[in-house]
Amino acid sequence: xxxxxxxxxxxxxxxSYSHVNNAVYLNYLEYARMEFLKDNGxxxxxxxxxxxxxIVARIAIDYKLSAVLDDExxxxxxxxxxxxxxxxxxQRILRGGALVAEADVTWAVLNAQGKPTPxxxxxxxxxxxxxxx
Amino acid sequence: xxxxxxxxxxxxxxxSYSHVNNAVYLNYLEYARMEFLKDNGxxxxxxxxxxxxxIVARIAIDYKLSAVLDDExxxxxxxxxxxxxxxxxxQRILRGGALVAEADVTWAVLNAQGKPTPxxxxxxxxxxxxxxx
Amino acid sequence: xxxxxxxxxxxxxxxSYSHVNNAVYLNYLEYARMEFLKDNGxxxxxxxxxxxxxIVARIAIDYKLSAVLDDExxxxxxxxxxxxxxxxxxQRILRGGALVAEADVTWAVLNAQGKPTPxxxxxxxxxxxxxxx
Amino acid sequence: xxxxxxxxxxxxxxxSYSHVNNAVYLNYLEYARMEFLKDNGxxxxxxxxxxxxxIVARIAIDYKLSAVLDDExxxxxxxxxxxxxxxxxxQRILRGGALVAEADVTWAVLNAQGKPTPxxxxxxxxxxxxxxx
Numbered sequence: 261x262x263x264x265x266x267x268x269x270x271x272x273x274x275x276s277y278s279h280v281n282n283a284v285y286l287n288y289l290e291y292a293r294m295e296f297l298k299d300n301g302x303x304x305x306x307x308x309x310x311x312x313x314x315i316v317a318r319i320a321i322d323y324k325l326s327a328v329l330d331d332e333x334x335x336x337x338x339x340x341x342x343x344x345x346x347x348x349x350x351q352r353i354l355r356g357g358a359l360v361a362e363a364d365v366t367w368a369v370l371n372a373q374g375k376p377t378p379x380x381x382x383x384x385x386x387x388x389x390x391x392x393x
Numbered sequence: 394x395x396x397x398x399x400x401x402x403x404x405x406x407x408x409s410y411s412h413v414n415n416a417v418y419l420n421y422l423e424y425a426r427m428e429f430l431k432d433n434g435x436x437x438x439x440x441x442x443x444x445x446x447x448i449v450a451r452i453a454i455d456y457k458l459s460a461v462l463d464d465e466x467x468x469x470x471x472x473x474x475x476x477x478x479x480x481x482x483x484q485r486i487l488r489g490g491a492l493v494a495e496a497d498v499t500w501a502v503l504n505a506q507g508k509p510t511p512x513x514x515x516x517x518x519x520x521x522x523x524x525x526x
Numbered sequence: 527x528x529x530x531x532x533x534x535x536x537x538x539x540x541x542s543y544s545h546v547n548n549a550v551y552l553n554y555l556e557y558a559r560m561e562f563l564k565d566n567g568x569x570x571x572x573x574x575x576x577x578x579x580x581i582v583a584r585i586a587i588d589y590k591l592s593a594v595l596d597d598e599x600x601x602x603x604x605x606x607x608x609x610x611x612x613x614x615x616x617q618r619i620l621r622g623g624a625l626v627a628e629a630d631v632t633w634a635v636l637n638a639q640g641k642p643t644p645x646x647x648x649x650x651x652x653x654x655x656x657x658x659x
Numbered sequence: 660x661x662x663x664x665x666x667x668x669x670x671x672x673x674x675s676y677s678h679v680n681n682a683v684y685l686n687y688l689e690y691a692r693m694e695f696l697k698d699n700g701x702x703x704x705x706x707x708x709x710x711x712x713x714i715v716a717r718i719a720i721d722y723k724l725s726a727v728l729d730d731e732x733x734x735x736x737x738x739x740x741x742x743x744x745x746x747x748x749x750q751r752i753l754r755g756g757a758l759v760a761e762a763d764v765t766w767a768v769l770n771a772q773g774k775p776t777p778x779x780x781x782x783x784x785x786x787x788x789x790x791x792x
Contacts (some may be wrong), residue, residue: 268407269558270553270556270557270560271409271556271560272416272553272556272557274409275404275405275408275409276404276407276409276462277409277712277714278409281405281689282689282715282718283405283521283682283683283685283686283689285429286682286685287536287538287682287743290536290537290538290680290681290682291536291537291538294536294537294595296676298596298777301411304595305595308675314673315676315725316681316720316721316722317721317724318720318721318722319681319718319719320715320718320719320720321717321718322716322722323714323715323716325716326714326773327559329409329570329571330564331442335676339699348427360772374725390412392420403686403689403690403693404689404693405686405690409574410579410581413617414556415556415582415585416549416550416552416553417549419548419549419551419552419613420669420671421613423548423549423669423670423671424669424670427669427670431729434643437728438728441542443737446543448543448589448592449548449589450585450588451583451586451589452548452586452587452613453584453585453587454581454584454585454586454588455583455584456581456582456584460706462703463697468759470618472532486681492622496663511685536675537674538680538682540674541671541673541674541675542670542673542674542675542676542728544675547671549671595675600709643766653733657691659721
């Protein structure tokens with residue numbers, strides 16, 4: 261199941277080429293993952309209040325097309341791997357039918373001591389598992 | 394006494410006019426205020442660990458000249474007012490002798506409950522008072 | 527006539543106090559001004575393609591309340607002054623009925639040589655004038 | 660030959676975990692690549708003025724340790740691949756001897772029409788080739 265987020269490119273996100281700067285795409289992807297969690301009932305504020313953190317361990321992103329001011333972008337987010345204390349999303353940024361960028365994002369959960377830890381049962385959700393797993 | 398910070402404009406700080414975006418100047422000013430505190434012996438990490446926060450209550454900034462990639466900027470920071478739980482800095486951003494921007498920044502201290510509070514004596518420093526006060 | 531924009535606070539806009547960083551409000555205000563122009567038929571891309579720029583000459587912003595992740599913010603933008611080559615907006619950022627921040631933003635138009643110039647007639651719009659002017 | 664850049668983490672680069680946000684590392688890497696070009700005599704402003712662009716085609720970044728306010732970071736930048744119209748840098752972000760993050764960054768050159776093009780001879784530099792090539 262692909263989760264869908266939408267956003268529109270803002271002026272201050274564009275650099276001197278008038279294109280969305282490559283680092284801003286990581287903001288977009290983070291936004292979409294947070295929307296994914298929210299829409300799947302994950303209580304992020306409670307999770308953080310209990311001392312847990314979701315961190316990004318690795319991102320591999322391919323930039324395919326430039327995005328510019330006012331572009332309406334769709335971000336697809338889908339889980340593609342799940343381990344006990346980590347997982348991977350595949351995320352695609354699209355403008356209409358055209359692929360602007362795509363990324364594999366590996367995440368992990370840390371406890372209050374900053375150590376890798378399984379997602380507490382209270383927060384776990386089937387949405388974090390690839391279909392069929 | 395004017396405190397001096399220096400920085401060089403980075404590529405990702407420039408917008409589609411190839412100028413430093415107006416919001417980025419507030420980043421620069423925050424950076425310079427943090428350097429001011431550090432250079433005056435203010436233990437910011439300890440301050441935050443004790444639950445205090447320094448927040449910005451008001452900024453009035455005049456943009457005079459554009460700054461561009463690789464510009465070497467100097468930021469002057471000087472206290473111009475001091476109350477029990479708040480104060481004001483005047484900050485000037487210069488490129489060589491030319492004024493790029495200047496701002497009055499009003500700050501306040503909040504306690505762990507988010508309420509205005511005097512700076513704890515342990516953290517107070519004469520550097521936060523205008524000369525002669 | 528107040529123009530209304532809406533946005534939701536994103537995770538990467540929050541700083542180590544878990545509040546929207548003060549510089550980010552200027553991004554929000556710029557976003558709202560661009561929406562104002564768009565919704566009033568101002569062809570910004572054509573304007574820029576002809577070598578013009580709208581720059582910010584001054585911002586005076588009062589921070590009233592903190593905004594945090596997922597806050598739904600409304601930004602009101604209204605013209606409060608108009609000169610030949612410049613003008614001023616008053617902008618208010620609200621969460622529900624509560625005032626989060628408000629700002630006076632002075633803008634000016636520059637030509638391709640970077641000199642102040644009246645807005646070309648083709649781009650001018652009554653929306654940039656305060657009501658009754 | 661590894662090129663070395665240095666920077667210090669600024670307050671506004673930290674997110675609500677009080678860590679440098681993952682997107683900010685891409686800003687740091689871009690900064691270091693621009694320093695690499697500058698220190699190797701690449702005239703970036705002239706390059707852009709002639710209508711060329713260097714774009715990022717792919718970034719694969721591994722996050723190893725968190726960076727926090729005032730951390731003094733060193734960024735190593737070294738070419739590891741070179742094709743006619745593209746190449747790859749390996750970049751490492753270090754704090755003291757500890758690896759904070761490392762990335763492979765694939766770049767390409769576009770002409771004024773946005774098409775991939777060899778680096779014009781005037782701008783090419785042996786520094787963009789891995790040692791021994």
